[in-house]
Amino acid sequence: MLSKMRILAIAAIVLVGFVGYALASPPVPPPTEGYNIVTSVDVEMSSGDFTEVESFMSTWVYDTQDFTAPGNGSSIPQAPGDYDFRDGARAAQIRYTEEMGSTDTSFFQFKKGFAADSHGAADTAGDNLSVEKNYGYVASEASLIANAENKERVGLSIVANGDTEGFGDMPSLCPWAHGAGIPATNEFIAMGSDTHTTSVMVSDTETKAAATRAPELNHSISAVGIGMAQGLMKVALQEGGQMYEPVAGTVPDLVSKTTYSEKTQAVGTIDKFFKGMHYHSTIPSYQQPEPWYLLQ
Numbered sequence: 001m002l003s004k005m006r007i008l009a010i011a012a013i014v015l016v017g018f019v020g021y022a023l024a025s026p027p028v029p030p031p032t033e034g035y036n037i038v039t040s041v042d043v044e045m046s047s048g049d050f051t052e053v054e055s056f057m058s059t060w061v062y063d064t065q066d067f068t069a070p071g072n073g074s075s076i077p078q079a080p081g082d083y084d085f086r087d088g089a090r091a092a093q094i095r096y097t098e099e100m101g102s103t104d105t106s107f108f109q110f111k112k113g114f115a116a117d118s119h120g121a122a123d124t125a126g127d128n129l130s131v132e133k134n135y136g137y138v139a140s141e142a143s144l145i146a147n148a149e150n151k152e153r154v155g156l157s158i159v160a161n162g163d164t165e166g167f168g169d170m171p172s173l174c175p176w177a178h179g180a181g182i183p184a185t186n187e188f189i190a191m192g193s194d195t196h197t198t199s200v201m202v203s204d205t206e207t208k209a210a211a212t213r214a215p216e217l218n219h220s221i222s223a224v225g226i227g228m229a230q231g232l233m234k235v236a237l238q239e240g241g242q243m244y245e246p247v248a249g250t251v252p253d254l255v256s257k258t259t260y261s262e263k264t265q266a267v268g269t270i271d272k273f274f275k276g277m278h279y280h281s282t283i284p285s286y287q288q289p290e291p292w293y294l295l296q
Contacts, residue, residue, distance in 0.1 A: 028211050034119050052098070052110070054098040054099075094128055094129050103147055110135045120210060146198060162240065162242065187237070196227050214280065216278075233261070239256040
């Protein structure tokens with residue numbers, strides 16, 4: 001960890017981290033100025049081409065520093081991306097991209113619902129992002145270049161400074177670490193899926209992400225057809241030995257690092273393809289032990 005946290009840099013990183021003392025990731029309270037984005041698409045075609053491209057990224061910072069207190073004026077960031085994390089501070093980012101295209105169609109159906117909400121109202125579960133997407137494609141027999149492709153990617157990033165006394169909502173997530181000191185962590189997760197066909201393909205995908213409550217990321221794909229279908233997931237965990245203190249210049253040692261990578265791909269005549277990917281904080285929001293959570 002550097003003495004100055006470059007928040008804008010997290011957009012280019014694919015990592016994951018959680019607290020080692022209490023094995024839970026802190027939520028990041030939403031920004032003051034909120035947003036709600038909702039779109040829907042429903043298309044049917046008997047010939048022609050189709051294209052849709054979508055990109056969403058939301059980055060926000062929860063700061064515990066009181067800039068109005070005497071002597072704190074110099075702590076205000078002087079340039080974009082130049083930020084000193086304070087006790088209990090944290091940052092989050094949710095990213096989603098989608099590319100869908102088809103050429104020389106004899107029959108095509110496409111349905112998609114997209115919802116993003118800064119305060120976790122994208123759906124009834126309290127997610128910040130919720131996307132459902134379905135398509136079916138049959139190529140024109142008269143074409144030698146007919147094809148359909150779909151690509152989706154989603155990422156969740158959280159940088160947490162740590163906490164010495166169980167600040168704010170941390171005790172609710174870490175009931176055993178109150179007053180014991182919670183170390184600095186980095187948490188980033190990436191998931192995605194792809195399909196491609198020159199003949200026929202039917203595919204359904206679902207994506208959900210949350211950071212303003214107990215952090216969680218989900219992506220699933222199911223597909224049937226002739227061509228290629230795949231699902232991918234990458235994870236890394238980083239944890240410091242103590243809270244990061246920029247004023248004192250204390251830089252925690254890296255006490256744990258875990259990486260995980262998985263790719264599942266089917267090519268040919270696909271009678272059934274399903275891949276579900278899930279990440280959540282080890283301690284759920286109701287403070288139930290992990291075995292109890294899994295049993296439910």
